[in-house]
Amino acid sequence: MESIRIHHVLPYFLPDAEASVSEIWRRDACFRKGERHLVSATSGAGKSSLLGYLFGERSDYTGDIRYDDREIGSLTATEWSSIRQCRISFVFQGLRLFTDLTAFENIDLKNRLSHHKTGEEILYLLNLTGLADKRDEKVARLSFGQQQRIAIIRALCQPFDFLLMDEPFSHLDDANVEIISRLVEQELSSKQAGLILCSLGAEYPFTYHHKWKL
Amino acid sequence: MVQKLLRQNISTPQLLGYAFAALTGMSIIFTAFCFSRDIRPLFTPATGLFKPEYLTVNKKVSLLATFNSDRTTFSQAEIDEINRQKFVRSLSYFTSCRFRVKAYTQPSSQIPPFSTDLFFESVPDRLLDGAGPDWRWDEQSGVIPIMIPRDYLNLYNFGFAGSQGLPQISEAIVQQVVFRIAVSGNGRQQVFDGRIAGFSDYLNTILVPDAFMQWANERFGEGATGKASRVIIETDNPADPAIAEFFAAGQNYDISNSKDDPGKLSYFLTSLITIVLIVGTVIMLPAIGLMVLSINLLVYKNQKMLGNLVLLGYRRSRLARPYCLLALVLNMAVGAASFAIAGCAQSLYAPRLAALGITGLSGGFWTTAGFAILFVLLATVPDILWIRRKINRIKIPARG
Known part of the structure; x- marks a missing residue:
């Protein structure tokens, strides 16, 4: 997948007045593979909605979104599965972890779809993010910051052309942000993948091709 | 790991409830089916x-x-x-004869003299497979083979002869007796030899070969062909x-x-078996309803988890598979148990059927096995379709 384009997209819930000051809603925008994009907005402007639309998680909008030339409304359930397995990865704001499973099991659940990383690589990532001792802990018993790190590692355990991140560092300290940003940057470079990161205003240590105000 | 997640919220009491209801229904249906197969020989009497x-x-x-x-x-x-x-x-x-027939013995023969008016009828020869090679009309020999109901001989032996002090005669002896048959009509008369060529169990008339009847009606027949x-x-x-x-x-x-009029007996038994089958089916229906409700509840409770797995890239068919497998295994277990119960029932009624001369029930047993397999598969198809439908329609929850 080389690009994601949006054309005149507007969420059902957004009043026209708010949309008129946006650089994305009801405009044309293009995210290319290999580029880094920051989308910043105040709370309630529709950041999570935008990423949800791009990922096919939600469809409460008008306008159209295309992967290359393919309108995403026409994708079948099977095509969505393979896109989510190896084209687009997503760090959800709500994380969507399985709280009954351990940290390692949550990551493995994703990894076993494409066998992208070895068990050792996963352990290395846990170690790098300071979670080595939490490996077999149930996610329900971890802090939100720790859960965020697990969700990010999980998102890296698959091949992708685009990585979507929705306020991924909101509960992390600066040291962890630094470590994880570097890790993400390495993965993006090795995959020549694109990044679309939504935040409330913080920019985080990435070098962006474009910064959008939503 | 996915299995571990999907197993959540599976309700054992609901599955047991379904298993019990289905076991009752299937046992009744299989037993009735097996019985209906086993009693079939009753209605296919040996060829007479x-x-x-x-x-x-x-x-x-x-x-x-x-x-x-x-x-x-x-x-x-x-x-x-x-x-x-x-x-x-x-x-x-x-075909009736349209001529007069008189049968009599010659005074010189060893059996008592008799003379009687008779009539003949004929049916197509192919209906009389068992009649043997003697059952043919040959104009040259002038011998008419005749078939009478076996009852006539019994009537003579056990009614007439016994009471009148006359000797009883066997079928073999009767077939040796040759008597004279005078046929007249249409201005002609001719005398033939007659011989009893066989006895019929089911056909209550005096039969001659169809060929003779055609020939004689043409030659001696009077009046129009009767209705x-x-x-x-x-x-x-x-x-x-x-x-x-x-x-x-x-x-x-x-x-x-x-x-023994198998038609009426069969009608009665078929009705009875049909009623039992309906009862079995009526029990199966709420069982299937319970299964559908359990599936609905299970998918509803696991909606969030299933939706999250879909977002991770799991295929819906992959998520439905363990549930479909569970339904299949459960139905197979219930089917096997029901089949075992039907087998026990068969061994209970086998001695009674043996008393009626029906032995060797393995045919019905294996037919029932085939029926049971087919029934279990057919009963599982709606479950599988329903599971897939529910999982295909899962909405992705708004927040993880």
Whole structure:
């Protein structure tokens, strides 16, 4: 997948007045593979909605979104599965972890779809993010910051052309942000993948091709 | 790991409830099916001289009919109607003789002298497979083979001879006796030798070969060809309940086939088995309903987890598979247990059937096994379709 384009997209819930000051809603925008994009907005402007639309998680909008030339409304359930397995990865704001499973099991659940990383690589990532001792802990018993790190590692355990991140560092300290940003940057470079990161205003240590105000 | 997630919220009491209801329903259905297969030999009697696949039909003789012979003959419309019935493979007529017949013994013979007026009828020879090589008419030899009902001989031996101090005679002896038959009519008369060539169990008349009848009617016959008063129906299954139903429907018909009238018995037993099968099915329906409700509840409770797995890239068919497998394994277990119960039931009624002469029930057993496998698969298909439908329609939850 080389690009994601949006054309005149507007969420059902957004009043026209708010949309008129946006650089994305009801405009044309293009995210290319290999580029880094920051989308910043105040709370309630529709950041999570935008990423949800791009990922096919939600469809409460008008306008159209295309992967290359393919309108995403026409994708079948099977095509969505393979896109989510190896084209687009997503760090959800709500994380969507399985709280009954351990940290390692949550990551493995994703990894076993494409066998992208070895068990050792996963352990290395846990170690790098300071979670080595939490490996077999149930996610329900971890802090939100720790859960965020697990969700990010999980998102890296698959091949992708685009990585979507929705306020991924909101509960992390600066040291962890630094470590994880570097890790993400390495993965993006090795995959020549694109990044679309939504935040409330913080920019985080990435070098962006474009910064959008939503 | 996915299995571990999907197993959440599976309710054992609900599954047990379903298993119990389904076990009851399937046991009843399999047992009834097995029984219906096992008693089939009752309705396929061994082939007699006159094969039981042939039924003779005549009209009832009433007081009115005594004075109007039209009432006891078949009109063309009636014959057409009978012929249209599904159980009729072919339809033949009795041919009556249109000449006078007198049978007598020669004074010199060793049996007591007798002389009697007789009549003959004939039916197509193919209906008399068991008649043997003697059953043919040869104008040169001038011997007429005759077939009489076995009852006639019994009547003589056990009724007449016993009470009148006459000797009883065996079938073999009767077949040795040669007597004279004088045929007259149409201004001609001729004397033939007659011989009893066989006995019929099912056909209550005095038969001669069809060839003789054609020849003699042409030569001695007087008057027009009579209307048929008796017809013979060839059928694949004389125990077909449709036969009893059709002739019981007030058409004023008398039907005679084998002596124990398997049609009515079969009709009764088939109705009984049908009722039992319906009861079994009626029990199965709420069981299937319970399964559907359990699936709904399970998918509802696991909606969030299933939606998250879809977002991770799991295919919905992959998520449905363990549930489908569970339904299949559960139904197979219930089916196997029900089949075992049907087997026990069979061993309970086997001695009673043995008393009726039916042994070797393994045929019914294996047919039931095939039926059980088919039934379990068919009962699982709705479950699987429902599971897939519910999982395909899962909405992705708004927040993880």
